[in-house]
Amino acid sequence: MEWSIQQISRAAGTTSRTLRHYDDIELLAPTRIGSNGYRYYDSSALVRLQRILLLRELGLGLEQIRDLLDRDTTEVDALEKHLAWLRDEQSRLARQIASVKATIHALRGGEELMAENMFDGFDHTRYREEVEQRWGADAYAQSDRWWRGMSDAERADWKTLAADLGRDWIAAAEGGIDPEGDEAQALAARHVAWLRSVPGTPGQGSASELAQYVRGLADMYVDDPRFAANYGGTAGAQFVRTALLHHVDAPR
Numbered sequence: 001m002e003w004s005i006q007q008i009s010r011a012a013g014t015t016s017r018t019l020r021h022y023d024d025i026e027l028l029a030p031t032r033i034g035s036n037g038y039r040y041y042d043s044s045a046l047v048r049l050q051r052i053l054l055l056r057e058l059g060l061g062l063e064q065i066r067d068l069l070d071r072d073t074t075e076v077d078a079l080e081k082h083l084a085w086l087r088d089e090q091s092r093l094a095r096q097i098a099s100v101k102a103t104i105h106a107l108r109g110g111e112e113l114m115a116e117n118m119f120d121g122f123d124h125t126r127y128r129e130e131v132e133q134r135w136g137a138d139a140y141a142q143s144d145r146w147w148r149g150m151s152d153a154e155r156a157d158w159k160t161l162a163a164d165l166g167r168d169w170i171a172a173a174e175g176g177i178d179p180e181g182d183e184a185q186a187l188a189a190r191h192v193a194w195l196r197s198v199p200g201t202p203g204q205g206s207a208s209e210l211a212q213y214v215r216g217l218a219d220m221y222v223d224d225p226r227f228a229a230n231y232g233g234t235a236g237a238q239f240v241r242t243a244l245l246h247h248v249d250a251p252r
Contacts, residue, residue, distance in 0.1 A: 002031060003046070005039040012049060019049075027066050028052060047075050054082045055225060064233030068225060145199075158197075165194060170232040173239035180246045184239075188247035191240075211248040218244045 009016045019039070022028035028048055030039035041049070048069065055065045069078075150158070168187055177183050192214060218241035221227045228237040 002040040002042050005030065005041070008041050008046070008049065012053060014053075022049075022052070022062075025062060025066070027062055027069075044075075047079070051075075051078060051082065054086070061233060064225070064228065067234040161194060165191060166230045169240050170236055172243075173232060173236040179239050179243040180250075184243040185247055188243045191244060192247065214244050214248045 003011070005016050005019055008014075009019055019028065019030075023030060023039070028045065031042040031045050032040050034040060051069060052065055055068065165187075169191075172184055172187055192210070195214065195217070196210070221231060221237040222234065222241050225234075228234050231237045231240050
């Protein structure tokens with residue numbers, strides 16, 4: 001079965017112009033072009049468009065999306081990852097909705113506001129399940145206590161540090177410097193120090209545990225679009241991974 005470009009644009013809530021642009025940049029080609037010049041799309045093209053729109057919702061750029069879609073993976077595997085991201089986002093939004101409702105209820109009733117309830121769903125707790133699966137419940141509990149024990153100013157400073165680090169990584173990757181050179185390795189040292197600042201993580205352990213922890217995170221930066229986006233996309237995340245792996249594996 002095939003659908004015309006007009007049918008697809010209406011169904012997907014996009015425009016024919018956007019779909020033509022996707023073809024121009026080799027992101028989504030029509031399955032065929034009819035003798036009348038109209039573009040037609042089959043079910044495989046629809047699946048690819050669905051993945052494009054999902055990744056756009058995650059904030060990725062078109063070039064990053066093309067890189068991801070061109071990887072050697074089945075459509076089902078890719079969509080299962082998308083589904084996991086969407087469920088994670090659904091859970092986070094549900095908690096945000098509940099916290100806002102609780103605030104409205106408290107304000108209307110003249111009740112005291114509870115900060116620990118007002119900000120549920122707005123912070124690191126969205127990754128709780130992933131952290132516990134990778135590094136254990138104790139690791140999450142310790143880092144959670146550390147985060148909640150910070151003042152607002154301390155949290156803001158820590159977020160600024162993370163944002164500065166991400167910006168500097170992107171600049172380094174785009175600048176074409178050697179990921180194993182002194183400049184990139186200084187960034188890698190900053191990054192590892194930043195990771196080790198979080199209590200409860202494997203970064204607090206021995207040198208071998210730290211190296212294993214950094215290797216796992218470096219791979220995750222490349223494999224997971226949510227994290228790759230922090231470094232300008234897949235290419236930037238690959239640069240970060242190369243620099244971090246050299247930092248922990250190079251002989252001292």
